[in-house]
Amino acid sequence: MIKKPKGKLGVLLPGMGAVATTFIAGVIAVRKGLSHPIGSLSQMGTIRLGKRTENRNPKIKDFIELAQLKDMVFGGWDIFEDNVYEAAIHAEVLDKTLLKKIKSDLVKIKPMKAVFDKKYVKKLEGSYVKKGKTKMALANALMKDIDKFKKDNKCDRLVMVWCGSTEIYIKESEVHKTIESFEKGLKENHPDIPPSMIYAYAAIKKGVPYANGAPNLSCDVPALVKLAKKNGVPIGGKDFKTGQTLMKTILAPGLKARSLGIEGWFSTNILGNRDGEVLDDPDNFKTKEVSKLGVLEEILEPEKHPELYKDLYHKVRINYYPPRGDAKEGWDNIDIRGWLNYPMQIKIDFLCRDSILAAPIVLDLAIFLDLANRADMKGIQEWLSFYFKSPQAKKGLQPFHDIFVQMMKLKNTLRHLKGEDLITHLGLDYYD
Numbered sequence: 325m326i327k328k329p330k331g332k333l334g335v336l337l338p339g340m341g342a343v344a345t346t347f348i349a350g351v352i353a354v355r356k357g358l359s360h361p362i363g364s365l366s367q368m369g370t371i372r373l374g375k376r377t378e379n380r381n382p383k384i385k386d387f388i389e390l391a392q393l394k395d396m397v398f399g400g401w402d403i404f405e406d407n408v409y410e411a412a413i414h415a416e417v418l419d420k421t422l423l424k425k426i427k428s429d430l431v432k433i434k435p436m437k438a439v440f441d442k443k444y445v446k447k448l449e450g451s452y453v454k455k456g457k458t459k460m461a462l463a464n465a466l467m468k469d470i471d472k473f474k475k476d477n478k479c480d481r482l483v484m485v486w487c488g489s490t491e492i493y494i495k496e497s498e499v500h501k502t503i504e505s506f507e508k509g510l511k512e513n514h515p516d517i518p519p520s521m522i523y524a525y526a527a528i529k530k531g532v533p534y535a536n537g538a539p540n541l542s543c544d545v546p547a548l549v550k551l552a553k554k555n556g557v558p559i560g561g562k563d564f565k566t567g568q569t570l571m572k573t574i575l576a577p578g579l580k581a582r583s584l585g586i587e588g589w590f591s592t593n594i595l596g597n598r599d600g601e602v603l604d605d606p607d608n609f610k611t612k613e614v615s616k617l618g619v620l621e622e623i624l625e626p627e628k629h630p631e632l633y634k635d636l637y638h639k640v641r642i643n644y645y646p647p648r649g650d651a652k653e654g655w656d657n658i659d660i661r662g663w664l665n666y667p668m669q670i671k672i673d674f675l676c677r678d679s680i681l682a683a684p685i686v687l688d689l690a691i692f693l694d695l696a697n698r699a700d701m702k703g704i705q706e707w708l709s710f711y712f713k714s715p716q717a718k719k720g721l722q723p724f725h726d727i728f729v730q731m732m733k734l735k736n737t738l739r740h741l742k743g744e745d746l747i748t749h750l751g752l753d754y755y756d
């Protein structure tokens with residue numbers, strides 16, 4: 325049974341920078357009829373139901389009970405006090421003419437004081453930060469913010485999507501193992517608990533679904549997965565799948581499907597937004613690198629296809645280059661092998677826009693996590709892997725990265741929720 329989405333859905337965003345403001349401004353612009361929600365599967369996508377001959381292909385939003393854009397309200401936290409209009413102007417993603425048209429809506433959205441520690445994001449300095457003796461005290465302060473936001477905005481339900489900066493690389497350790505060890509760590513200010521985990525803990529404790537758009541661990545530790553299960557809260561992560569990795573997970577399954585070999589895949593980027601500046605620090609870049617590198621291995625399965633992929637050399641680089649701002653350029657050089665091992669090359673030059681690709685992902689995650697919550701789904705939502713570079717998977721399972729497998733899983737989950745037949749594309753009509 326899926327509960328009806330009545331009343332308002334509050335979308336809480338820790339980190340109100342380029343991605344978050346592009347998302348909020350975009351939803352408001354769409355609501356005013358100024359544009360279309362391009363890139364959002366929940367708003368634009370269709371779903372085939374039953375046999376092909378039945379011709380049933382409704383839009384996803386007309387098929388299943390999703391929160392509507394008109395019922396969304398926005399809030400969040402940042403280390404800078406700028407309201408969403410000012411932050412969007414600073415991010416330089418959307419043009420000023422559009423932003424001016426929706427200025428009155430955007431200036432009203434002001435961040436709450438952040439839980440932040442420079443140790444975890446070395447390139448940032450901010451003063452709009454909460455004070456607290458322990459990390460547990462800070463988590464409690466966030467929970468108070470959540471309650472206040474819900475009451476002030478008369479929300480029926482909330483979701484939280486981490487859009488904050490990428491934190492330094494932290495490996496899973498003892499403190500992350502159980503709910504008890506994690507709570508002890510919060511009280512004792514354990515260094516392996518960065519701010520993003522404090523937000524995730526506060527959300528899950530409050531029964532608020534949580535998604536992590538950055539590559540840092542955040543809710544991807546056993547203690548928080550257990551807490552999410554215990555409290556009946558859906559969660560998902562990590563790292564929005566946007567530019568180069570999106571292309572990789574579209575292209576690699578195709579090359580593998582034709583049993584073409586791959587010898588090397590070199591990916592490099594230039595970008596000049598604040599995210600690029602944060603990733604210019606080696607400790608923060610390491611977190612991103614780990615998230616980006618896992619993708620090919622899982623898709624190509626070199627252990628099963630040693631002749632094709634055993635020696636694959638995969639390299640990923642990100643270069644901070646201020647003149648480009650958010651308009652990133654990503655180059656890929658792929659050395660492939662064909663019949664009788666003859667070499668060929670593919671070059672991709674993707675002139676993309678980081679936050680333009682990420683904003684619809686924030687929207688879909690907010691909408692689908694809210695659906696999951698109303699359908700009593702809890703813990704890791706693997707059907708939302710479609711949106712992540714480094715999807716969280718259940719313990720002992722490999723995440724799947726192939727975007728077409730991910731989409732099939734997402735749509736079949738929606739069909740299942742509505743009691744429709746799952747689609748396997750296995751119509752044995754050649755026996756008819």
Ligand SMILES: NC(=O)c1ccc[n+]([C@@H]2O[C@H](COP(=O)([O-])OP(=O)(O)OC[C@H]3O[C@@H](n4cnc5c(N)ncnc54)[C@H](O)[C@@H]3O)[C@@H](O)[C@H]2O)c1
Binds near residue numbers: 402
């Ligand atoms: N844009 C994309 O295509 C894309 C893709 C995948 C992942 N991401 C990730 O999404 C995140 C946001 O990207 P962005 O381009 O908006 O970056 P951004 O630098 O413009 O915005 C991040 C914001 O988070 C704030 N912040 C940092 N730590 C915080 C904390 N502890 N609490 C509250 N606020 C905090 C910063 O002040 C900043 O305003 C980054 O982690 C990035 O790696 C972005």
